[in-house]
Amino acid sequence: MKKRVQRKVEPMIEVIKVTKTYPHDITALHEISLTVNKGEMCFLIGRSGAGKTTLLKLLCNMEQATRGLIEVAGQEMNLLRGRKLSQLRQQMGVAYQDFKLLPERTAAENIAISMEVSYKKPQVIRDRVCSLLDQLGLADKYDTLTGELSHGEQQRVTLARAIANSPSIILGDEPTGNLDAASTERVMRLLSNCNKAGATILIATHDETIFREGSHRVLEIADGRLEGIAAFPTTL
Ligand SMILES: Nc1ncnc2c1ncn2[C@@H]1O[C@H](COP(=O)(O)OP(=O)(O)OP(=O)(O)O)[C@@H](O)[C@H]1O
Numbered sequence: 001m002k003k004r005v006q007r008k009v010e011p012m013i014e015v016i017k018v019t020k021t022y023p024h025d026i027t028a029l030h031e032i033s034l035t036v037n038k039g040e041m042c043f044l045i046g047r048s049g050a051g052k053t054t055l056l057k058l059l060c061n062m063e064q065a066t067r068g069l070i071e072v073a074g075q076e077m078n079l080l081r082g083r084k085l086s087q088l089r090q091q092m093g094v095a096y097q098d099f100k101l102l103p104e105r106t107a108a109e110n111i112a113i114s115m116e117v118s119y120k121k122p123q124v125i126r127d128r129v130c131s132l133l134d135q136l137g138l139a140d141k142y143d144t145l146t147g148e149l150s151h152g153e154q155q156r157v158t159l160a161r162a163i164a165n166s167p168s169i170i171l172g173d174e175p176t177g178n179l180d181a182a183s184t185e186r187v188m189r190l191l192s193n194c195n196k197a198g199a200t201i202l203i204a205t206h207d208e209t210i211f212r213e214g215s216h217r218v219l220e221i222a223d224g225r226l227e228g229i230a231a232f233p234t235t236l
């Protein structure tokens, strides 16, 4: 009889009793605990102001937790500094809610940034950038300054930049927020392919269409508290 190979379940992201308080005593997250396993794709939903972006910022070290423990790829975020921190950040692709593109650089230059940091060859970078722009319906925007792109086009460039270097962890903050149905499908197909290739993915969203049909976990945050798995999400 053939032996079944079982994939080991290992946590990639562990958040244990994390609280985040911003200045002026604004508590955005209250004792949140969650685990995202290696190779999992899951969705984070909740009303505007619920704390989704704050959680993603803690995971990529843009903000520090006030209390609690965050481990990413087995490393405790609060203790990471210098080279170890930048090595971990290189394994992560983040598509920010407010994009953070360089407006005076072209779409291709913005997307290439993460690959240049890891010293990929120019031809490899060019091929990857062309392929991503093509898959996102932006083949004709290679040389366009991102400051001259529409919101939806900038959003797709942001996604392309996040995944260009094939990161093992992808954090997407409303990656389809400004997109029509066809572009949303392109973005989700790309993310799904990254997931099939092994990436662990966490996506904050208000867009029910991107998880309704799938079997991925949906986590719901309400007023900074994790409400657990939302079988029938209520707070989009
Ligand atoms: N830098 C900051 N300083 C003070 N308060 C902040 C800061 N960033 C966020 N907040 C507050 O923290 C709470 C959570 O904000 P967050 O951006 O995480 O929400 P969100 O779920 O991402 O909302 P949206 O769906 O609108 O993007 C809100 O009350 C917000 O006003």
Ligand SMILES: [Mg+2]
Residues within 6 Å of the ligand: 052, 053, 054, 097, 173
């Ligand atoms: Mg947000």
